[in-house]
Amino acid sequence: MSLYLGSPVEEFLAIADTGSDLIWVQCKPCEECYPQKAPLFDPHASSTYKVISCNTDSCSSLPQTSCGEESQCEYKYGYGDGSLVDGFLSSETLSFDSTGGRRIQVPSTLFGCTHRSNGTFSKNGAGLVGLGGGKLSLIRQLGSAIESKFSYCLPSSSQASATSRLNFGASADVSDSNAVTTPLITGFPSTFYFLSLEQVSVEGQGAVKVKPGMQIGNHTERGNIIIDSGTTLTLVDDETLKSIAAKVARSVKLPQVKDPNNNFNLCFDVSGSGANAQFPDITFQFDGGASVVLHQSNAFVEAAQNLVCMSLVSSAGIGVNIFGNIAQQNFHIGYNLDAMQLTFAPDIYSKIIPNSFEYLMSLYLGSPVEEFLAIADTGSDLIWVQCKPCEECYPQKAPLFDPHASSTYKVISCNTDFCSSLPQTSCGEGSQCEYKYGYGDGSLVDGFLSSETLSFDSTGGRRIQVPSTLFGCTHRSNGTFSKNGAGLVGLGGGKLSLIRQLGSAIESKFSYCLPSSSQTSATSRLNFGASADVSGSNAVTTPLITGFPSTFYFLSLEQVSVEGQGAVKVKPGMQIGSHTEKGNIIIDSGTTLTLVDDETLKSIAAKIASSVKLPQVKDPNNDFNLCFDVSGVEASAQFPDITFQFAGGASVVLHQSNAFVEAAQNVVCMSLVSSAGIGVNIFGNIAQQNFHIGYNLNAMQLTFAPADCANL
Secondary structure: OEEEEOOOOEEEEOEEEOOOOOOEEEEOOOOEOOOOOOOOEOHHHOOOOEEOEOOOHHHHOOOOEEEOHHHEEEEEEEOOOOOEEEEEEEEEEEEEOOOOOOOEEEEEEEEEEEEEEEOOOOOOOOEEEEOOOOOOOHHHHHHHHHOOEEEEEOOOOOOOOOOOOEEEHHHHOOOOOOOEEEEOEOOOOOOOOEEOEEEEEEOOOEEEEOOOOEEEOOEEEOOOEEEOOOOOOEEEOHHHHHHHHHHHHHHOOOOEEOOOOOOOOOEEEOOOOHHHOOOOOEEEEEOOOEEEEEOHHHHEEEEEOOEEEEOEEEOOOOOOOEEOHHHHOOEEEEEEOOOOEEEEEEOEEEEEEEEOOEEEEEEEEOOOOEEEEEEEEOOOOOOEEEEOOOOEOOOOOOOOEOHHHOOOOEEOEOOOHHHHOOOOEEEOHHHEEEEEEEOOOOOEEEEEEEEEEEEEEEOOOOOEEEEEEEEEEEEEEEOOOOOOOOEEEEOOOOOOOHHHHHHHHHOOEEEEEOOOOOOOOOOEEEEEHHHHOOOOOOOEEEEOEOOOOOOOOEEOEEEEEEOOOEEEEOOOOEEEOOEEEOOOEEEOOOOOOEEEOHHHHHHHHHHHHHHOOOOEEOOOOOOOOOEEEOOOOHHHOOOOOEEEEEOOOEEEEEOHHHHEEEEEOOEEEEOEEEOOOOOOOEEOHHHHOOEEEEEEOOOOEEEEEEOOHHHO
16 A cells, blocks of 8 residues: 655555554665665654654553663564564654545654564565554554544456555445445454354355354454455365365366465366366355355465465464455455444446447346447437337347346336436327437437346446436437447436436446557456546546536646647637536547647647658548558657646646557558537547546546556
């Protein structure tokens, strides 16, 4: 996790550990320390650093201390894997990022200035942040300032470039219809977050009861397992482990082999089956009916080439059952220490698939469910699919949706507020709300506004149902739609969009990462809720601006710079019909090119023409304003970066793949064109490729972070 330490501040990365209390970083001098990439913290360089006396309650809160020179509190702090750190308890100003953009300072935070370390620490981290329940943990020190609440969502360990958030306070609430909650149980030591695990089930093989309670030293605890983000594997007692392993072994039809490193109890040879190897779900049922389903990525690991092992191992070595971080991946987990509750919520998402220069998202519709692919469009509101009968429709690969085959399908009356939310409606037979819905490229669809159960994939593995979702059952269509898609999902800001309908269930947040359109086999995710937070050192944030129509996500574009050629100022505001908007450009995943006003376009084109040393040619299809002949240079042709600077200092750098397209053989064109035809400036999807883009409609903020979307 990231944190900022000292005055002036220095940023550090440190292990986020719910199984310990002490916050520490390695400090100068540190001759007997593990090597780290970042510079060591220099306490003498900070104006807010103070040492803590050994004659204090804070010092006595540590398990092993002594008095150093000048009565400094010297500690030795150990971990379950045998790692040990040694240093001086101190206080310092800690700072954290905030959604408002500025850093929040926490003065006089107690932490360890470590001068000696020995153990299994990674060079990427500069220390460790104890998030446990003891007096010195970050959580207890923040206390009422964060309402004693925190939450996290751990990405898969294989997603090396992924980032997520550790949230504090109100933003750490985990609540939706799919969340499950179990009591946190007071125990010894107070560091640990104890839970009561009732049974563990193996898919298709039945359940194993788990012994209640757990012996830790001289203490008999009511909880029988702890949850620990700092422990990798899940540890259970030998009797339980033996029974689970037997059930998994019966379920998996692969040869069993011995782990050559002797870390795992049950392993399988997957040579020949590879990615097709199937492993059962393992469900942990906690007190209060909280069932947490662990799918393959949460319960099995690749221990070596062609070797997959169950990630549950024996707790006998340390005497504590532990729910480890592999099991916790891709769950939003919330800790409420006042209510003494732990909540797990699977995050919902939709697959994103490139389809030429549009992006399709997956969704499930009806009862029984049918899967469809539909255009993901932040520039419109209506969700629709083509329905039977559909004689005047564009051809699609997938079967048409049959409303008569679904038990949850309902039509919406034309005498409703929902119907009046559409721009063009009439009353059909039986007072059905009939719509005509058009798009900027002239495409048009016509059908009946209806409601249906929509379902989405979740990180918990099961499908999450959203009953009574309003959508359009389209019976006539005309336009530039692809046969690979069965409709369109409006992700705009209007009343009927998917985002507004999901609303508080997703905290009014969503994000996506569009792979390059050339990566036709790539997939990525459209995330909703807590997993849609976009953060990181390269992330930039700009305000979302309220405008008309409410569908559009307006931004304020201040200038456009061409590498080596300077900047072009952009006119503030934009006229849409009779409305003068404060925003001067919209962001739209459903539009391919980026559209700007003629004056701005002319200036940008002139700067690019001055920069690119290639012959200019006319676009044979007359779509683009500025094109170059790349015959003979093709792959080595160099084009300048184009930077869009939005309000709030959010500079988004468009490299060649975001700003230029191959329009024909040996012809590369600038992908910025005139907005004069439709009267709206648009930041299109070519420009958005390979950025993780997060929308927070409560905070009215948009965040960009460069990313390799095919591998996010």
